[in-house]
Amino acid sequence: MEELTAILRYFPLEPVTNPPNPITQGDLDRVACETGTKISLTTVVGKSRTVDGDVIREDTMNSAIEEVSQQAITVSSPDETAFKAAVRALFKLYRAPRTVFGTWGSSPRGREIVFRLCDEYDGWY
Amino acid sequence: MKILGIVGSCRKLGNTEILIKEALMAAQEQGAEVDIVRWTNYDIFPCEGDAVCMFLDRDCKHKGKDGHDYLLNMMYEFDGVVLGAPCYILEVEAVVKQFIDRLFILSSRPSKMIGKPAAIIVPYATRGWTTYAFLQPTIVLHQLGMHIIDKQLIHIQAMSETAGDPLAREKARRIGKEVVHAVRSGDHSYKGDPGICPVCHERNIHIMSDNKTVECGICAIRGTLSIVDGKIQVDFPQEQWKWHRFAPESLYRHVTYEIKPSKDYFVRKWPSLKEERVKYKEFLDIDRGAKEAR
Numbered sequence: 001m002e003e004l005t006a007i008l009r010y011f012p013l014e015p016v017t018n019p020p021n022p023i024t025q026g027d028l029d030r031v032a033c034e035t036g037t038k039i040s041l042t043t044v045v046g047k048s049r050t051v052d053g054d055v056i057r058e059d060t061m062n063s064a065i066e067e068v069s070q071q072a073i074t075v076s077s078p079d080e081t082a083f084k085a086a087v088r089a090l091f092k093l094y095r096a097p098r099t100v101f102g103t104w105g106s107s108p109r110g111r112e113i114v115f116r117l118c119d120e121y122d123g124w125y
Numbered sequence: 126m127k128i129l130g131i132v133g134s135c136r137k138l139g140n141t142e143i144l145i146k147e148a149l150m151a152a153q154e155q156g157a158e159v160d161i162v163r164w165t166n167y168d169i170f171p172c173e174g175d176a177v178c179m180f181l182d183r184d185c186k187h188k189g190k191d192g193h194d195y196l197l198n199m200m201y202e203f204d205g206v207v208l209g210a211p212c213y214i215l216e217v218e219a220v221v222k223q224f225i226d227r228l229f230i231l232s233s234r235p236s237k238m239i240g241k242p243a244a245i246i247v248p249y250a251t252r253g254w255t256t257y258a259f260l261q262p263t264i265v266l267h268q269l270g271m272h273i274i275d276k277q278l279i280h281i282q283a284m285s286e287t288a289g290d291p292l293a294r295e296k297a298r299r300i301g302k303e304v305v306h307a308v309r310s311g312d313h314s315y316k317g318d319p320g321i322c323p324v325c326h327e328r329n330i331h332i333m334s335d336n337k338t339v340e341c342g343i344c345a346i347r348g349t350l351s352i353v354d355g356k357i358q359v360d361f362p363q364e365q366w367k368w369h370r371f372a373p374e375s376l377y378r379h380v381t382y383e384i385k386p387s388k389d390y391f392v393r394k395w396p397s398l399k400e401e402r403v404k405y406k407e408f409l410d411i412d413r414g415a416k417e418a419r
Contacts, residue, residue, distance in 0.1 A: 011382035014368040014375040016346055054374060060385040061180070068386050099383050101390040120334070 001078035006087060006110040008073045009065070009102045010094060012056055019094035023071045027093055035086040037077040044070050065104045072105075080113070087117050126308050128152045128301070129203040130161040133210030133220045133262075136284070140248040143287045144279060144297040145209040148246065151301035152207075157308075162199060167192025169223040179232045179380070180388050193227045200269070201237040205304040208266065212249035212258040212278075221261040228268050232380045239270030239373055242307035244300045248293075250282040256329070263325050263343055267371035272313040275303050276326070321359050322346070324369045330359060344369035 010019055021027070025041055032039040046069040049058040060068045073090060077083040096118045097103060103111050130149045134141035142163070149159040168191040178185050188194045200206065210217035245262040249255045259276050266273050277300060279293045287293045307313050320326035322341040330350075331342040339359055340347045346369050348361035368375055 011378075011386075013378050013382060014372070016365050016368040016370075016375070056374075056378060056381075058381055060381050061388060063386065063389065065386050065389050068382065070382075099387065101387055104390065 002109060003076055003078050003107070004080060004083045004110040004113065005074065005076040005107040006083070006114045007103060007105040008075070008087075008090060008094075008097050008114070009104065010071045010073070010097060011102075012069050013098070017095075017098065021093050023073065023094060028073065031086055031089045031093075035077075035089065036079065036082045037075055037086040039076075039086065039090075040074045042072045042074070044068065044072065065101050076110075083110070084113060084117065087114055091117065126157050126205070126305065127203045128157045128159050128205045128207065128304055128308070129200060130159065131200075131206060131208045132161065132163045133165065133208065133218050134163070135165045135218070136211075138285055139211070140279070140281045140285065140287045140293075141209040141211050141246070143285060144246050144248060144293065145207055147287070147294045147297040148207045148209075148244075148301035148304075151298035152305045155302055155305040157205075157305045160203075162196065164192075164196060164220045164224060165218070167196060169193050169196075169220065169227060171223065172226040172229055174229075176229065176232075176384070178230050178234075179384065182233055185227065185230050187227070193224065194230075196224070197228075197230075203241075205241055205308045206238075206243040206266070206271065207246065207300055207304055208243060208262050209246040209248070210262060212247050212255050215254060216257045217247060217261050221265055225261060225265045225268060228265070231268065231376075232384065236269045241271050242274050242304055242313050243271040244274055244304050245276040246279060246297055246300055247277070248279045248281045248287065250280075252280065259327060260329065260343070263327060264371075267325065267343070268376075270371070270373055272307075273325070274307050274313055274315055275300055275317040277317065323361055323363075324366055341369075344371070 010023065023041065028039045028041055044067065046058045046060065046063065046067060049056065049069045058069055075083065075086050077086065103114050106114065128149065130145040132142050132145050145161060149161060153159050170187045170191045177183050185194065210221050243266045245259060247258045247262065249258060255278055258278060263273060277296045279296055281287050281290060281293055303316055315326055317326060321328045321330055322344055324344040324346060325341060327341065327343055329342050331340045333340060338347055339350045346361050346365040348359045350357065350359050
């Protein structure tokens with residue numbers, strides 16, 4: 001079976017649109033265990049990012065998508081049902097990535113499934 | 126102190142113009158220097174969405190060819206604004222939306238209206254046809270970073286009817302005085318109908334697909350809906366209020382993390398898209414009619 005892979009990229013948006021729950025390895029391990037998928041987390045801090053209280057500044061204009069500050073969750077499984085269950089569980093915890101490049105690096109079929117699941121929830125719930 | 130009246134209506138000496146002038150007369154009586162502009166006297170071409178103003182840090186391609194840049198810079202000279210536009214079919218006249226779309230330029234040239242007070246006057250003819258009357262005026266002022274201190278719907282229909290309507294004129298005068306007071310005192314507290322959303326004071330609440338969560342469609346803050354003593358109540362967590370969609374830091378992060386990285390995305394996608402789009406270029410000539418008309 002084809003290995004399905006989705007990379008869900010969460011950028012440091014304001015608290016209203018950011019994940020309503022902090023992304024934790026513990027939650028990811030639990031979802032992976034419950035759905036029988038592999039899930040990992042990569043945290044990126046952009047080279048130019050500065051944080052001063054509520055104020056974040058970062059020059060992202062000429063950065064590669066992978067180099068922009070973000071938390072990227074990688075989900076993979078050869079089983080489509082398990083893969084969908086994991087993505088749905090992650091959306092419930094963290095909402096869906098909000099941009100088309102928020103799934104950059106996913107396998108084509110993985111990306112397609114993620115986009116269909118996004119549509120279940122007003123596009124980005 | 127300078128107050129600008131903006132008229133988003135084509136009608137010469139129509140109700141919008143009269144109401145804005147009434148507001149400015151009251152502002153002038155309070156010591157303000159006032160001026161007025163009719164947005165519909167200027168072409169505002171549609172934004173073409175190629176974002177070169179941001180990605181290439183260029184002026185908008187329409188700069189100097191239409192009135193948007195002039196009108197925007199004109200606003201920057203003022204300390205407060207009263208914006209008026211008539212409500213036609215549920216919403217105000219389209220010039221306001223045209224102006225909003227071109228505000229993409231703010232992603233590379235930040236607004237100089239941030240923190241200044243503004244108020245909205247919307248005359249309308251038929252009760253029940255005003256559901257989204259404040260939508261576009263609220264968006265344009267929020268996009269510019271202004272603090273909206275009041276909004277008034279004014280029920281009026283005949284040409285220039287406001288000139289003989291003391292109640293309508295009084296509402297407009299109050300708006301003019303409020304904007305002057307807000308500039309002078311720094312008190313930008315909201316004076317109009319509190320509405321449902323604590324930020325924009327609108328009542329247009331979007332019910333999400335889970336049928337549990339509600340969101341202010343303008344501000345994007347989320348809350349929960351309940352019925353208390355037979356009345357609908359929406360509770361928006363207070364910690365969200367300052368992070369509404371149009372707050373300066375929210376807009377900065379939106380541009381920084383949701384728009385600018387798309388440059389890299391476009392560059393990487395382009396080689397394949399260049400080939401995939403060819404069949405659409407060859408299928409039907411969408412511009413044929415326009416060419417023939419010329």
